[in-house]
Amino acid sequence: MSTDRPIVLFDLFGVIARHQRPGAMEEMAALSGAPTDALATAYWTCRQPYDAGQFSASQYWTAVLQGLSLPAHPDIIEKLRLADIDSWSRVDDRMVAYVQSLRDVAEVALLSNIPADHADAFLAAQPWLNHLDHVAFSGKIHAAKPDPAAFRHCIVAMHAAPADFLFVDDRDENVRAAEAIGMNGHVFTRHDELAAALDTWLPTR
Structure with a gap:
């Protein structure tokens, strides 16, 4: 050895x-203005490059929101980022x-x-x-x-x-x-x- x-x-x-706290996806959906199912799909679709360090948090959440045809305002991105971190804590x-x-x-x-x-x-x-x-x-x-x-x-x-x-x-x-x-x-x-x-x-x- x-x-x-x-x-x-x-x-x-x-x-x-x-695993992710129950109800967290609904909370993030409310912050984003997207339906929960649609947010969950975009959230996981974009996740691999974020997990692998290829996306920053801003790039990740911008991709998620743009995929939902929603504006990617910096204040909304930060709220989503913090809610996401809390959900895995x-x-x-x-x-x-x-x-x-x-x-x-x-x-x-x-x-x-x-x-x-x-x-x-x-x-x-x-x-x-x-x-x-x-x-x-x-x-x-x-x-x-x-x-x-x-x-x-x-x-x-x-x-x-x-x-x-x-x-x-x-x-x-x-x-x-x-x-x-x-x-x-x-x-x-x-x-x-x-x-x-x-x-x-x-x-x-």
């Missing part, structure tokens, strides 16, 4: 943090504690699809992230899962081999992408299933 200890590489949203405290506890037996890292400005806000609100062995946000590294480049960033940054990692994500497509470059993978569903999987994986290292 290339590192002194095994590496558990976590996704953020849907594993350690909660919740964490699962039990999982946060569990992730931190794993540092006694493994290196612990994070790989999340998140725009750069969201990442800055999340880091400011969640200082425990600074104590992990490595944190990789897609908007900062300019590569979003399931792009292999996102996983390769972590391999290089941690001076490790792919087989040193167990990658944990709630999306099957991301886990399959990690496995395709040689990482071990676990599709997250519940804390107890993850704990059992890690209890099996870690002693074999």
